[in-house]
Amino acid sequence: MERGKQKRLEARGWRVGSVGTFLKLSPEEVALVEMKVNLSQSLRARREARGLSQLALAKQLRSSQSRVAKMEAADRTVSIDLLIRGLVILGAKPRDIARALGRETGAAA
């Protein structure tokens, strides 16, 4: 596993010595979580690239600053739908979203 991602996951309470191995996370669930983390990072990167605050983005999304924070934290209460909506509002095209989703994460055996 790529080191930066490991720290980010750990920071949110995921045990990473062996991502899902450690606490009963099926491979499917792991894949979903990693996709969410990738999308959330892409969201933050795009927002910052535009010099927007979370509040400013929230307004465009008709949401709230707190939810944007959760989106960027890949909180378990945010759906992939919402993350994708956020990215689209930040100008991401399906192709960009695809790139974010599929980021090579390196397979930890």
Place this chain on the structure above:
Amino acid sequence: MERGKQKRLEARGWRVGSVGTFLKLSPEEVALVEMKVNLSQSLRARREARGLSQLALAKQLRSSQSRVAKMEAADRTVSIDLLIRGLVILGAKPRDIARALGRETGAAA
């Protein structure tokens, strides 16, 4: 717009002479709908490639045959999350999902 997709959209009530142009669909909404359609097609293709019935897939998903039908129809009551979960269960890797999402659709001016 690619012809096959146009017919599929029309079949579910979308006016396509100008996708979102015709009835107040923002560009963002159009992008979202197209991504959903792409995912749903990929889902059906994968399911059929494995020779599974909708019912068989539904069981793996712990869902119902009717919901799988709606997923494949890109029904507005199915979330992107659910579509992605379905694809993952059918063995799609993030990379595969990314490819499905970003399928070139051809820009109708």
Place this chain on the structure above:
DNA sequence: TGCAGGCATGTCATTCTTGACATATAGTAT
């Protein structure tokens, strides 16, 4: 020091999504 802006996190009522069920249609075989 106090104050403001940006971000994180918990809670909660409202809204949306989901699985389950009923029912319909079409194809195939007996």
Place this chain on the structure above:
DNA sequence: ATACTATATGTCAAGAATGACATGCCTGCA
């Protein structure tokens, strides 16, 4: 015709996601 299988579509109670709000933590700055 009857029966069976696969798929499509509507409805709805239960559960999940959402937006809004409160509040706390920093950092910078007057």
